[in-house]
Every structure is written in structure tokens, then in C-alpha cells.
Amino acid sequence: MPAGMTIILFGSVRASPVDDVPKYFDGMMRALRDRGHRPIFYCTDRDTGGDPGLWAPIGGGRSAILRALEGAAGADMIVQVGADGNLGDPFAAAVLDMKTRDNLVVFWDPDPASILERMSAEPDDRFLALLPSYDLVLTRGGGARILAAYREFGVVDCLPVDEAVDTAVHYPVPLDSRFAADLAFHGRCLPEIENRMQELFFNAAVQLPHSSFMLAGADWSGRTIPPNVLYLGELEQHDRNALNSSSLAVLTVSTERALHLQVCPMQQMLDAASCGACVVADTWEGLERFLDLEREVLPASDALEVANWLHWLTRERARAIGTAARRRVLASHTYAHRIEQLERYIGAAAQG
Secondary structure (H helix, E strand, O other): OOOOOEEEEEEOOOOOOOOOHHHHHHHHHHHHHHOOOEEEEEEOOOOOOOOOOOEEEOOOOHHHHHHHHHOOOOOOEEEEEOOOHHHOHHHHHHHHOOOOOOOEEEEEEOOHHHHHHHHHHOOOOHHHHHHHHOOEEEEEOOOHHHHHHHHHOOOOOEEEEOOOEOOOOOOOOOOOHHHOOOEEEEOOOOHHHHHHHHHHHHHHHHHOOOOOEEEEOOOOOOOOOOOOEEEEEOOOHHHHHHHHHHOOEEEEOOOHHHHHHOOOOOHHHHHHHHOOOOEEEEOOOOHHHOOOEOOOEEEEOOHHHHHHHHHHOOHHHHHHHHHHHHHHHHHHOEHHHHHHHHHHHHHHHHHO
């Protein structure tokens, strides 16, 4: 991939409420700039937030999008992000019309689970017929099932760009007695994680009545919780770091849909590991690609396994696992690493 590329992204960062798509692209855009590229994201549904030097909000109407697209002439790489609403097949056709011998046109899927469902439900969707025309398709994470589904629709190069962590935001802080718990969880209460939370967190709390559990995040206040679970509400970022740094262990869970489709965003897990937390993660296919099982992360599939890990853990063991996990994150899972991976993808696509 040539240095100093002009990279123009168009599209939407709206996705499932459990997925922090804006955060993902914030990290990617900054890392692209740090590598010497010139990225700009013309976004249809983000009016505030983000680095103004990297983000340019535009109206969601098709005419506004197409006018902005005209300004991408001469870019080294043109990227369509998402394909819903005004970003469907008419916009895709306009993007693909900008292909030349000297540029690359890429589709970057921020929510591959939704696209897979769309492929299954609407096999005659005109946008799907356009997919093979892109030089490259990228997905925000995605397991073998997602990549295979794209290839069934004629996409030659479909490659994942996984979640990553911003170590300037998520980092260890001194122990804070306010967050001294045996197991903590931070996340919004959503239907997509309720079953997993009931089994891995609340049932574990029932099995360990003398252990302390902390729950943080929005929308849990209306739920009946065991007496040994303290609900903290939503936390500011510095307190999230303190929670991850101070609890003996931190639980992370995946959504039911992600597990079914083998798409498991690891943002929550990587953020906690970056703080040096001892992470207890629900088991999902591919977890071991990111952290070594039982050395950098403790896998659990039910309440009994969570309880067994908490019985086994000491502060020293938890610290050793958290230290190893943070070392792995710094060595392999930052946004800079993802952009190096992306550069290899782009270089191969340009040659092929």
C-alpha cells in the first residue's frame, strides 16, 4: 500500500446499539492519519463528535451524498461504509462508477451480521448483485461464516478488520476501593445480552452469595438483582478504567446473534484487557486468536465455570493474567496494528 494515500470514506456509522461503530472508525481514522495517509469520512448520520479534521457530516439525502461523492475524484481509495437506506444500490452504483485503473473502490461493512441476515432474507436485493464489483470487501470483525457468505455472492476478496483498542483511553489506573469487587460487568442492558448475563453474571452471583459483584451501565435499574450485586449506574470513562483496574475479575459477554453467526466483536474484552483486567469471557469461536485461553483470558460457558474461576482466583493470579493480557493487547490489538493489516490487504488488492 503506497504511503500517503488519499482515502475518502462515505457512509453510515449507525448499527446495532450494542456495537460501538463510531468508536471503531474513530480509531481507524486516527491510525490512518498517524501512518501518513489522508483520510476523510463523509458521514450521513453523525452530526457531532469525532475529530473535525477526519469527519465531515453531510445530509442523509441522496443528492447531498452524490454531491459529496463528486469531490472524491482523484482519491487513491474510495470506501463505502454500510449499505442501508440512501446507501443502497443507487449510491453503490455511483461509487463503483468512480473506479479507475489508478484507484481502489472498497465496501467496508460495519455490521456483517446484518448483511448476512439480509443476504438470506432478500436474495434478489440489487445491492448484493453489485458486491462482486468492489475491489475489496472489508468487514468489522467476522468469522468464517460471514466470509463464506460474502464469497457465495461472488466476492473474491472479503477480509476482516477486527476491533481494536485505543490505549490512550483504556489504561491501568491505581486500585480504587469504590470498585473492589470479585466480579464486575460494565455494559448497557439490552435484550441481545440478557440471557447470557442471566447465566454468567446473575446466576453466578446466586451461586456465590458471599462474593461481591458490581454491575455498571445504563438501563439495569428496573431489573431484580441478587443482594450481593451492587448496581452503579452509568460510569464516566475514568471510572470505567478504575472498575477494570480494581475488580478481581471483569466479565465480558457476546450477543446471542453474534454467537449464532460467529461474529463476536471483542471491543469490551480488549478495552478491559488494556486496563490490565483479569477478563472472564463467555466462550465463542475464535476467542483464542486474540487472547491465550487460561493465560490471558479465562473462558466460561455457564455460571458454574464462572464460579469455579472466582474460587480459583487470587489477587496475584488475577494480576498475572491481567498483565499478560495487557501485554498481548499492546503487542497485537491496537488500531495501529489494524491499519498495518489493512495496508497489507490494500497492497495485495492493488497488485491483483
